[in-house]
Amino acid sequence: MEVIKKINNNVAVCIDDNGRELIAFGRGIGFGEMPYELDDLNLIDRTYYGVDSQYFGLLNELPENIFDVTMRIVEYARSKITCELSPNILFTLADHINFAIERYKKNIMIKSPLFYDIENLYETEIDVARQAVKLIQSELKVHLPEGEVTSIALNLINAEEQCCIPGGDYDSDEVIDDVTKIIEKKTGRVIDRRSFNFSRFATHLQYLLKRKETNRPVSSENMRMFETMKDGFPQTYDCVLDILDYFREKIQWNPNDEELLYLMLHINRLCTREDCNQ
Known part of the structure; x- marks a missing residue:
């Protein structure tokens, strides 16, 4: 070799x-x-x-113990999930776990609005994700909240290359591109659509859109956090309002406040890493 x-x-x-x-x-x-x-x-x-070369940089950004644990999670997932997993899953999942631990250390705990949909539709992925959270706790001494089970399961679902959820009567790639243009217009910056950070943001949007297709209501339990985000990040909230108007007009969807909170969090993350706010 x-x-x-x-x-x-x-x-x-x-x-x-x-x-x-x-x-x-x-x-x-x-x-x-x-x-x-x-x-x-x-x-x-x-x-x-x-493995896509855009992910190589993460090997120098993320702690080695994060990769070690993620490798074990991915190996376990491949033994349980019948669909073929993307070779990039090691990197996308390691980045997610690192971000989740950062949120944990900052005491930012948010319950996923997708939990009940994913739990009912993807039992295997949820079971793997529960084992992943247990492994993170035992190996990294971090007790992630229950909502991370859903988030890790979503990473696995997104990595499944042959088991897709049917989309709606619109082009999701077009919607993601339009939303990105709204963010660019509001922030005055160009977002690199080839970057890993954009890929993660697009993944989040994909699953918000897929959740729309289930047409199931979600109970909001994060309203205090939503109000805090509105007050603390007015530019991001203003951006989300424009995206909300776009969703209503383009795909006839009116996301609830909890879903908008998740959108705000991911826009903030994208803009922080893509230097949108500077």
């Missing part, structure tokens, strides 16, 4: 004997001058094929 590009000391881009590119994890394989031939394959702990 040829090691061709260092990502960090313990992760590298490699080429196998069949000429296929992969990401390899193994202690010390990132040392040395590139490229070089790795003869001792016992040094490699795990390999991942087909």
